[in-house]
Amino acid sequence: MELLAPAGGMEQLRAAVAFGADAVYLAAERFGMRARAANFRMDEIPAAVAFAHEHGVKVHVTCNILMHPDDIDGLPAFFRALDAAGVDAFIIGDLGAFAVAGEVSPRVERHVSTQASVANAAAARVWHSLGASRVVCAREMSLADIARLRQEAPPDLEIEAFAHGAMCMAVSGRCLISSYLTGRSGNKGHCTQPCRWSYQLEEEKRPGEFFPIEEDDRGTFIMNAKDMNMLAHLRELARAGVDSIKIEGRNKKAFYVATVVGAYRRVLDGEPPEAVADELLAVSHRPYGTGFYFDEAEQAPAYDGYEQETMHVADVVASSLRHPERNAQREVEGSPDDPQYLYLLCRNRFAEGDELEILAPHEPSRWLIVRDLHWLNTFGPDNHDEDAPATVKEALSRATATDWEPAAAANRSCNLYRILVGDASRYASDGSASAALSVSDKAVCDESAPFAIPEGSFLRKRTFRRSARHEDKERL
Incomplete structure (x- = not known):
């Protein structure tokens, strides 16, 4: 399977390449879902692509925010500039943006973002008929769902799935809480992560008197999702038909990228997962889980932070x-x-x-x-x-x-x-x-x-x- 790594900036890109990524995904100044990452200026992307290609690594660029009319107007020039820079693929979640990319940059592969919630073969076939070369599975899919998708989808349609990193409590990341509470839209790349906040109840006739939802006087973290860790289950992902495993983390530093990419690279290259597992405890993480792959995803309702061993x-x-x-x-x-x-x-x-x-x-x-x-x-x-x-x-x-x-x-x-x-x-x-x-x-x-x-x-x-x-x- 391809090992696809996050690159929030040039430092992270170098770490991903050095520690064994087959491909990286990054964002330019606009249209990406991680606006708080360093990201890349448009004039920096040609050098980034050249560096990656020099080391045999592909570059995918995200264009997966919720598109408004003004966004669509700016896409032709955006896609043409990335095409000229030599990028290998666009990761797109909006159907209109997908069509624009195909019209102005037919050379570049188009991958359907997890934001599009592709969770069945019928949807995958439609995207393929429109020109998609890859779909990124909705994070709510189980391994059995992915295996069925692989059997029923066109054989030349690649399947990408998340293997490691933070999980969003909303369906495929489409959440309105941040926009409602802070005015900063998660669907435009500005999520403030209110699902990680501590919450308490206030009874109508007792204003100012707060009650914990659970037996914890500091509140409860009812929407706080565990981080995903599929290091021990890469064979299951491969057997299900996954072509590319994706590591989440474009807001992470180079040290995190190096540690996680290095661990997955070593297991993909044949080392037993148990010999490498401790590497993923070395970096900052929430409690680990396996997402929806084997059962319903678990939350961490009593835990609001990170821990690390180094x-x-x-x-x-x-x-x-x-x-x-x-x-x-x-x-x-x-x-x-x-x-x-x-x-x-x-x-x-x-x-x-x-x-x-x-x-x-x-x-x-x-x-x-x-x-x-x-x-x-x-x-x-x-x-x-x-x-x-x-x-x-x-x-x-x-x-x-x-x-x-x-x-x-x-x-x-x-x-x-x-x-x-x-x-x-x-x-x-x-x-x-x-x-x-x-x-x-x-x-x-x-x-x-x-x-x-x-x-x-x-x-x-x-x-x-x-x-x-x-x-x-x-x-x-």
Whole structure:
């Protein structure tokens, strides 16, 4: 099955590509259902498509909001620009927008969004007759429903289904609560997620006196849907006839995308789900469920927040065997006898001696101990764009030995730090930092694979965190 990953911005797109996505879906400045994501300006999309295609990854662009007349008027120019950028598919939920795309950009595949609620083969056949190459199943479908759809739909019509991420309590996401309570329409990409809020009852003759719906004096979360997690059931999805599994999360950061995409990639490539399952506990998530695939979807009525077992502390922006005194001298290359240095963009605090986990593409997590921590004093959050790796590389290429200051802790967010991986900071793949210290330097600095921790990896700290108002303060 194709692994389709979310890309809320360029940083997330790079993570999705590096960690094994076959395709990504993203939105431009207009017409997408995740208006709060960074998204892409129209002039950024050609470069994004070129990067994805260079790595053999397809690009699908969402155009799935509820379309009003003014929206339709702007679609021809929008589709033509995306066509010129080389995108592979449009994800469309509105029949009129679907027709416009076919007229002005016949080269680009048209995928029918889950917003269209395709839940039976009759609907799928109609969309196929109009030119659809793929339907995204309504989230209310069971595996048995999808299997029947596969049997009764045209064989060349592809089937896409959600496998992981947040679930909406409304039918295929068509909800009016946000619009009613806040004036911000979820159907136009501006959902405020009022289904996650805490609610209480007020009796008519007792104004101002509130009663909990359940035995909880903080209210109840009666519409709060569990997150979907189908990692253990990918074979069932494949047997049902699913061609593409989709990960929800265009509002998520690159660390989340890397973790989840990496986990699904490893299972699709043959690793047992139980060996990878803990990866999905590492990132921020609500209680997990399996949606409607096996039974009615479950809510989390006593839970209003997220939990995670790790904290993202740094991005690996460069990895080098050069000695730091030689780092600015490009003509001097390192040797296998030089230690390895990791150059990190700080995201959350970590310190000398901390045990961190390495999240690298296509590999199980490994341990690393922070040694010889230094801060680059010529680089700060005010003089770079954290989404532009070229800026980071330029700063590193100009840095001299005197620009690096010893640091007890990395506590400047979006600043550059350096740590030693070698004599003082060896690591292993058996899941323990103590065993990591017994690995030989040759394993780290092997000439055949000198960069054991590649650029684009992430470092995380094993720290349990929970954000939930229903918990007792002592437990928080």
